[in-house]
Amino acid sequence: MKVSIVGVTGYSGLELVRILHHHASIDLISIHATKNIGEKLSDLYPYLLGICDLEIEAFDPLAIMKKSDLVFFATPSGIAKNTSHIFVEANFPIIDLSGDHRLPATSYEKWYGQSAARPEILDQFIYSLAEFTSVKGKKFIANPGCYATATCLALAPLLQNHFIEPNSIIVDAKSGLTGAGKALCESSHFVNIHDNYVTYKLNRHQHIPEIVQQLKLFDSSLDYIQFSTSLLPVNRGIMATCYAKVKEGVEASELEIAFAQTYAKKAFVRIQQELPELHNVIGSNFTDIGFAYNSVTKIVTVIAVIDNLIKGAAGQAVQNLNLMMGWKETEGFCMTPHYL
Amino acid sequence: MKVSIVGVTGYSGLELVRILHHHASIDLISIHATKNIGEKLSDLYPYLLGICDLEIEAFDPLAIMKKSDLVFFATPSGIAKNTSHIFVEANFPIIDLSGDHRLPATSYEKWYGQSAARPEILDQFIYSLAEFTSVKGKKFIANPGCYATATCLALAPLLQNHFIEPNSIIVDAKSGLTGAGKALCESSHFVNIHDNYVTYKLNRHQHIPEIVQQLKLFDSSLDYIQFSTSLLPVNRGIMATCYAKVKEGVEASELEIAFAQTYAKKAFVRIQQELPELHNVIGSNFTDIGFAYNSVTKIVTVIAVIDNLIKGAAGQAVQNLNLMMGWKETEGFCMTPHYL
Amino acid sequence: MKVSIVGVTGYSGLELVRILHHHASIDLISIHATKNIGEKLSDLYPYLLGICDLEIEAFDPLAIMKKSDLVFFATPSGIAKNTSHIFVEANFPIIDLSGDHRLPATSYEKWYGQSAARPEILDQFIYSLAEFTSVKGKKFIANPGCYATATCLALAPLLQNHFIEPNSIIVDAKSGLTGAGKALCESSHFVNIHDNYVTYKLNRHQHIPEIVQQLKLFDSSLDYIQFSTSLLPVNRGIMATCYAKVKEGVEASELEIAFAQTYAKKAFVRIQQELPELHNVIGSNFTDIGFAYNSVTKIVTVIAVIDNLIKGAAGQAVQNLNLMMGWKETEGFCMTPHYL
Amino acid sequence: MKVSIVGVTGYSGLELVRILHHHASIDLISIHATKNIGEKLSDLYPYLLGICDLEIEAFDPLAIMKKSDLVFFATPSGIAKNTSHIFVEANFPIIDLSGDHRLPATSYEKWYGQSAARPEILDQFIYSLAEFTSVKGKKFIANPGCYATATCLALAPLLQNHFIEPNSIIVDAKSGLTGAGKALCESSHFVNIHDNYVTYKLNRHQHIPEIVQQLKLFDSSLDYIQFSTSLLPVNRGIMATCYAKVKEGVEASELEIAFAQTYAKKAFVRIQQELPELHNVIGSNFTDIGFAYNSVTKIVTVIAVIDNLIKGAAGQAVQNLNLMMGWKETEGFCMTPHYL
Structure with a gap:
């Protein structure tokens, strides 16, 4: 081809x-x-x-x-x-x-x-978050945004199982600088980013509507999310830290099962026992997810990490191509996370 | 002396x-x-x-x-x-x-x-968040923790004025590595931190009780907070990103007035029109605070930044000493933020 | 004033x-x-x-x-x-x-x-490397370049005492990004600098002639230097690593005495027993110098570090002003190296 | 196998x-x-x-x-x-x-x-710098050190062709922190390395004798090198900046031909027209080499960059295995430089 x-x-x-x-x-x-x-x-x-x-x-x-x-x-x-x-x-x-x-x-x-x-x-066009969309034989794919990919994969098991209050979601997302593109501007000058941490486009990031659109497919009662994005002084990597109120009566063990089952057969999503770090996935097409439930506040914290240029962009595009063509989903991916 | x-x-x-x-x-x-x-x-x-x-x-x-x-x-x-x-x-x-x-x-x-x-x-001992504690003539001071300083200064105006739901607070705090101390361990090895972002002690950080203790002084109906801490790949600096539900009937303009009035006479707290970055304060004893209200979600996001070694430790200690002795609060502080 | x-x-x-x-x-x-x-x-x-x-x-x-x-x-x-x-x-x-x-x-x-x-x-105009120029009462000062300051202070004791072959000098200098200025260009984009090390303007850096001009004042038989400059992924700091052939008959102990004597009364130059690091001086007007002699190759390696924005620019300018006015050389300098 | x-x-x-x-x-x-x-x-x-x-x-x-x-x-x-x-x-x-x-x-x-x-x-054991050693059928391989690999590949064309004064070589080499190993020590603590640049083991680095041993195979009249090593605040990558006096009568164009011919058939060595940066090779088994001749000082500067963990360690080991077994030299290498 x-x-x-x-x-x-x-x-x-x-x-x-x-x-x-x-x-x-x-x-x-x-x-x-x-x-x-x-x-x-x-x-x-x-x-x-x-x-x-x-x-x-x-x-x-x-x-x-x-x-x-x-x-x-x-x-x-x-x-x-x-x-x-x-x-x-x-x-x-x-x-x-x-x-x-x-x-x-x-x-x-x-x-x-x-x-x-x-x-x-x-x-x-079909919006294809690759793990949740059927694109075999399709011709026109809208590949998801990087923040949207991390956020939606983090929250899917909880929303699909109706385990969280849908309008309680707060996402504190962080991205490396490649996420901001190659344009030369004050906000990408080395000196302004290095040793810094900058929150930007608060409440107005253009990925918000595509996230809400996708999350509604998981739980149609969701109306909105609170979403913030910040720049980390690294080149690659996104962490989406997601907070949500767990519904009364839901047990922590149920959350664990939901994550495990949802991604049991997904080659590029790994549920980790410990909270994942950026290093887990950089250089690969993996999404690593971990979570913790706080029995005092009834809030579950879900953390998803991706390489924004791979799973958040080019990698997911090739994954979508593989799925369109009916090839093996992992075809061509010989990249392991380089970790260091 | x-x-x-x-x-x-x-x-x-x-x-x-x-x-x-x-x-x-x-x-x-x-x-x-x-x-x-x-x-x-x-x-x-x-x-x-x-x-x-x-x-x-x-x-x-x-x-x-x-x-x-x-x-x-x-x-x-x-x-x-x-x-x-x-x-x-x-x-x-x-x-x-x-x-x-x-x-x-x-x-x-x-x-x-x-x-x-x-x-x-x-x-x-008296726990002295310097902007809110009267220590003149006192002899035994417990100087606040770095995360606690940033978090409590961010939330004080909102809680003192009863503008937010006290049990809705979620704090996503980030610190540079000096906050983790000089101990040699895997988690402070350069290679493990550089190009990484790591969440740690989720729901069990030892600053949680002192934050709750101080916040209760601002609004006694507060019972708990959801609090996460992560390591940024920088040496100095804390950003506390605080989310809270604004009570019905409270106007955005009231929030602005609350911040301005609370800190009008505080030499080391600055209310910024734009969301503050770490660079604003590194090298100084300042706490810079900014905020934004989301009219869709009714959530206010407050961001406070400090230099964790200065306002979050040694600087506040000297500030407390100045106050104990009845000296000028800014005595001895000739450090401006070095910014770059 | x-x-x-x-x-x-x-x-x-x-x-x-x-x-x-x-x-x-x-x-x-x-x-x-x-x-x-x-x-x-x-x-x-x-x-x-x-x-x-x-x-x-x-x-x-x-x-x-x-x-x-x-x-x-x-x-x-x-x-x-x-x-x-x-x-x-x-x-x-x-x-x-x-x-x-x-x-x-x-x-x-x-x-x-x-x-x-x-x-x-x-x-x-008088070119004033502050430690070696008499500017009291002068009106027009050309403040030295950052690389020139570090290089000339490193080599002065060796050249003034005629301890090295003047045309054997090789300087491998490194600077943080503030040295490259605020202009927005590919070479200052965060992504291109972070995790990188880039050599630039090899053999054609515009500080070469002012260095040669100053070094000739120390030893008039010097004709040229080999000089390279590279960008370090940090904001502040210059290290000039200088190599030179020691003349026959010169003892290592003589080198030590030369450095100690030359700077004995200079408030802003410190001779360090260990090779200095950038951290030694960042945030201050100090130049820290260390050296080592290799008895096999007969080469002395001298390392000088400065904060390029302070001793390499604004700090030396104020130091020159103090000297012009006949004030104390250290007047107004309340900045200690912030180290971390 | x-x-x-x-x-x-x-x-x-x-x-x-x-x-x-x-x-x-x-x-x-x-x-x-x-x-x-x-x-x-x-x-x-x-x-x-x-x-x-x-x-x-x-x-x-x-x-x-x-x-x-x-x-x-x-x-x-x-x-x-x-x-x-x-x-x-x-x-x-x-x-x-x-x-x-x-x-x-x-x-x-x-x-x-x-x-x-x-x-x-x-x-x-046979010491095998893979580009210059014949190991087919051998059983015991001593894989070269990371600094030695970069330095020897940089200098081979010049020494083999007797274009430089063999005892004039000065190497200013820089490495990321993975080169220093995983041991927990002061010198690998994040805070001590970040925003810093540290020269260590000056004149006593243990790679010096293996470099001299290998370089003597290229030009037996070489007796010693001047060699310094420093730590860059990055995880991966080595740059060896090599300076040497070009012999009288040697033309710059001859240098160019020497580099091109020496590596014409070497899959993992690339001669670059511009001075190479760390980014060129990180994540790959490549060695990228560039150089510049200074007609005033008669010094040639050669810069070689490698990923210290790949070409400088594990990658060259697999390359040596491929050569031992008579397989294609590039077998198994599906890693391109990840650049960013």
Whole structure:
């Protein structure tokens, strides 16, 4: 299978290159960006010398459809929506890693502050949190956001089993800097981040609506969540620390069973006996989850950790591709957490 | 005034040395530890060459009382309680930076897992969160813990004004590694902390009872808090992110007034218009506080940041000393946040 | 004495604000920048709330000369040279922290790639490595560069005593990111620096000519140095690791005496028995120096560490001001190394 | 092929586990340590859950030889030498990652400060810098040290072609903390390393003799090197910055050809046009090399970077195994540099 990447020089695009390099069934045929057209990717990123020496091409939907079998959009939000209709109308498969096809138009316009793709195009896309969505044979995938992935996987067992008060959820999420993208701005300057911890977009992070949308699929009585995001002085990794009030009558042991059963057959979710750390998963497609129940406050704390560029972006995109194609879910993933 | 430091080689002890160096009314007369007796402090810590070249002495209460006017205990919890009675019985002033004299005996024994000082000794000590405690003329001070300082200062205006549901409080607190002390253990090895974020002592951190004890002074109907602590890969700094349900009928503007009024005359607390970052306060005795109200969830998020070694330990101890002596609260503090 | 800062929002400018805050003889009267005119400095930099609430003013030489007694240029190189003549011609004192008045015109133009100030203006300036230059009563000071300060202080005792082969010097210097300035560029993005170590401007760093110029004052037979600079993933601090061939017949003990004697009466230079680390000096105006002689290779390794923003910029500028005015060299320096 | 790892809980041992996990021709059959016998490796290191759930066994040479085909020693120096003779006498293959079999007995005893293995055992071992040593069919491999690997690969083209003065070499090498091992000591405590840069073992690092021994194979007229090692505040990565005087008459273009030709057919060495950074290679078995010639000083600066745990330890060990067995040199290496 031949694939193309649009937005290859972003963090998610570069990570797709790495992951696809070892995928036996996939051939990366073209890479696209808006700058550095005609340059070898490995000239720009010497770490890829000998791994990906393709030349960067300008974005051209027709050319991509001619030579490739699927396109990944690894572009910032606000790009894919402008041309996705060309592919959709030609029934050419898309996996969009950006936020452009995750929400209904009105919600997108409210949270992203810009016009949405046409509703009939949005309708073609399926939002696929890979562990909970059936995408075999589908053609248009909206790949979840990084914070959304960690948060929804943490809370799914509790909401599906109706063990927690749905409107009691508070999520204190933390991300490494790659989650903030490559744009050069004050808030990504080394000196401003190093030795610091910064809370941003409080109550207005654009992942909030996609989280609520997905959590409602688990428990339709949920209306909202309290959600905060902060920047950790690390490159990779998200921890979603989730607090929720356990319903009266629910035993701690039931929580344990719920987590174990929900993920018993999921290759990329591991329930850990101890609270997981970022180190558990960095460099891999795993989501590690741990939890603790406080019998005084009746609050359960659930902690989920992911590598934001892998399970939170490029890895889950390849996982979704494997599932679309009916391949083994773990195909091509030879990455273990590098831990240190 | 002559003072002595017991436990000088710990982080809080070393920080006391730095702060007292510029205090015009204080003369550091002796420093004590259990190891390296007879060595110059600056031979062990070359950064202090020319700043503190005193020799380390063995701990000897009678010798201290003979030559000094006050003793700081900057020892780990579990040390000061064993000899504090000698000083108390001699009516010799103590400022204890450790946890040994902050709690009633039964509570101490439950949370610290060891025997407490005698109740009549504990009764002599006053727990002094400096902004809310009157210590002029007092002799025995229990200096608050670092997490407790940040958390209580963040929540005081809301609880004193009865603006929040007292049992709805969830605190997600984060600390740099100096908060975990100098002990050599797996969890302080560089490789295990760097590029990581680790939650520890969930629901069992020993600062929980002193926080509840202090918060009850603000609102006696509070019974408990949900409290988590994590290690940030930085050396200094605590951020306490506090979530609480705002009572019906309370307006956001009232919250703003409460914060402004509570701290209007407090030299070391600053209400910031933007959510504060660790960088705001590192290197200084400031507590910076910011907050945001979510009208959907009715939750107010309050963020307080401190330098855990200064406002969270040695700085507040000197602030308490200034207040005990009736000196200007800011006496000796020539440290501005170093920011970068 | 009233002073003004031009370029207050750069790292050196901000650090000047901090240092001058506690200088009893100096009153910071005005601050200048090209952006954010009319805004309070503490609105832009909340860590300065209550410390410096002055409004930023546009740069106006005549206005400065009217209300102030001295101007600090804390601007990037290429700015001060354009207006310094206005102050010089009015005999109004300048301390320039930038590179604009450190070199003869031809050398400046070669290494900085732009036109220099007029030679008759450059002639008025004295390059003042504070430990080795007599500036009492002088009016126009070119403050040394950060790398130059560390390197020259490390090598002075060896060159002045003619103990090393002057053309054998190799300096492997490392700096934290504040040394690279606040400009937003790929090379200062957090993700590119964190967990990395990057060598840059090899053989073409603009501090090379000022180092050679100063070292020639110590030993006129020196023609060149081999000099490399790299970025450390820290905010503050420079280490200059200097290697040089010791001349035949020179004993290791002589080296020791040379270092001790050269700096015996220098308040801000400390000779350490162990090789110094960055932690020794961060937050202070100290230069710490250590060395080791290898009897197999006949090479002496000298290591000097400084805080690049203090001794390498704003601190040395204030030290130079103290010396200009005939005040105590340490006046206003209440900063001890914060170590952690 | 079945293999066993002795010292599995050290950094190199854990990294061997990761690398071997994807090696199609190798089956990790047993893991050995001195503590935690009987515990699953993944209980101690939850990041390995599902990747290596083997139980740790006590070290027993006979049991290993019975069930396995080769043993990796990933133990600290001073361990393997005590039992290697049992395997050697049974002609059972060993790859020793420690320093125990790299040097002649007298040299080992001088630099390691302890007794060496018996000379007739040492004679059986071949020191294998994989790019320059022929090990096909060999049974006993001494795997090079991390600093030695980076330094020797950097200098080989220059020495083999006699382009530099052999006794002019100065190496300023820097390593992340994993290079210092897992031992708990002051110098590995997070607070002492973070925001710091520390030079250690100056002129007495135990890799010096193995470097000189290997470099003499390239140019027998070399007698010594000047070598310094420092700790960078990162987990992984070594940069060896090498300075050497270029012989008269050698052209810069000749240097370029030498590097290109020497490594033209080496899968794991890449000559980069720009000076390499740590990010180039972290997570991979690559050595990236760049250089620059200074026509004023006649000094060439060569920079080599490696991941100290992969090319500097476990990766090169597997590379050596591949070469011993006559397999493809890159067999099992599905790790690309993770860059960020």
